[in-house]
Amino acid sequence: GEDVEQSLFLSVREGDSSVINCTYTDSSSTYLYWYKQEPGAGLQLLTYIFSNMDMKQDQRLTVLLNKKDKHLSLRIADTQTGDSAIYFCAERDNNNDMRFGAGTRLTVKP
Amino acid sequence: DSGVTQTPKHLITATGQRVTLRCSPRSGDLSVYWYQQSLDQGLQFLIQYYNGEERAKGNILERFSAQQFPDLHSELNLSSLELGDSALYFCASGPFRKGNTEAFFGQGTRLTVV
Numbered sequence: 001g002e003d004v005e006q007s008l009f010l011s012v013r014e015g016d017s018s019v020i021n022c023t024y025t026d027s028s029s030t031y032l033y034w035y036k037q038e039p040g041a042g043l044q045l046l047t048y049i050f051s052n053m054d055m056k057q058d059q060r061l062t063v064l065l066n067k068k069d070k071h072l073s074l075r076i077a078d079t080q081t082g083d084s085a086i087y088f089c090a091e092r093d094n095n096n097d098m099r100f101g102a103g104t105r106l107t108v109k110p
Numbered sequence: 111d112s113g114v115t116q117t118p119k120h121l122i123t124a125t126g127q128r129v130t131l132r133c134s135p136r137s138g139d140l141s142v143y144w145y146q147q148s149l150d151q152g153l154q155f156l157i158q159y160y161n162g163e164e165r166a167k168g169n170i171l172e173r174f175s176a177q178q179f180p181d182l183h184s185e186l187n188l189s190s191l192e193l194g195d196s197a198l199y200f201c202a203s204g205p206f207r208k209g210n211t212e213a214f215f216g217q218g219t220r221l222t223v224v
Contacts, residue, residue, distance in 0.1 A: 008152055031212070033212055035215075041217065042112065042200060042215040042216055042217045042218055043200070043202075043215040044112070044215070045212050048212065086152075088153060090212075090213070092212070096141070096204065097141070097158065097165065097166065097204070098141075098143070098202075098204050098212070098213045099155065100145070100153055100155065100213075101152075101153070102151065102152025102153050102154065103147075103152045103153045
């Protein structure tokens with residue numbers, strides 16, 4: 001089946017930029033998403049990008065999409081300790097089915 | 111509040127037992143996804159139902175089964191439980207119409223097998 005893959009762990013220092021990467025295999029993806037899971041909570045939508053865009057910026061968040069390589073990234077500028085969480089990449093295909101990656105646990109060290 | 115309700119929130123049971131986890135999707139959503147989240151493997155897709163029918167299957171063990179009922183709520187049944195089944199189990203309800211609606215997650219059921 002189609003897959004969404006991301007590294008399980010990332011550690012950065014407070015104030016640095018974090019870049020979380022994701023690859024997917026389904027070429028019919030319509031939307032791509034980033035979800036965030038705070039400790040002890042469920043997953044909540046952080047941001048999304050439509051598949052015909054290559055970049056979206058929202059305050060400290062920048063989403064980059066390389067559709068040719070099927071690569072999605074989330075950049076968090078000036079990472080804070082409050083950004084420590086698990087970040088999930090997800091894609092939605094043209095049947096409206098969604099697939100999620102396993103999640104990247106971001107640890108921000110002071 | 112995502113609109114997706116999962117019960118129970120916590121469950122502690124012994125090895126060899128059987129449990130049922132319940133999920134009520136957001137009003138109007140036809141798709142229900144079940145996921146298992148563990149520390150070492152992250153979020154793993156188990157199974158998806160769409161309007162009562164099984165739509166996609168992931169790494170779901172044969173000891174596990176699920177169904178979606180006519181009122182669209184779903185149940186995940188886990189039997190012959192093992193210590194390794196201890197995890198967070200999430201349900202998500204998904205978009206069925208065009209446009210940018212995304213999947214919404216419940217708060218999860220934390221299963222501890224002792």
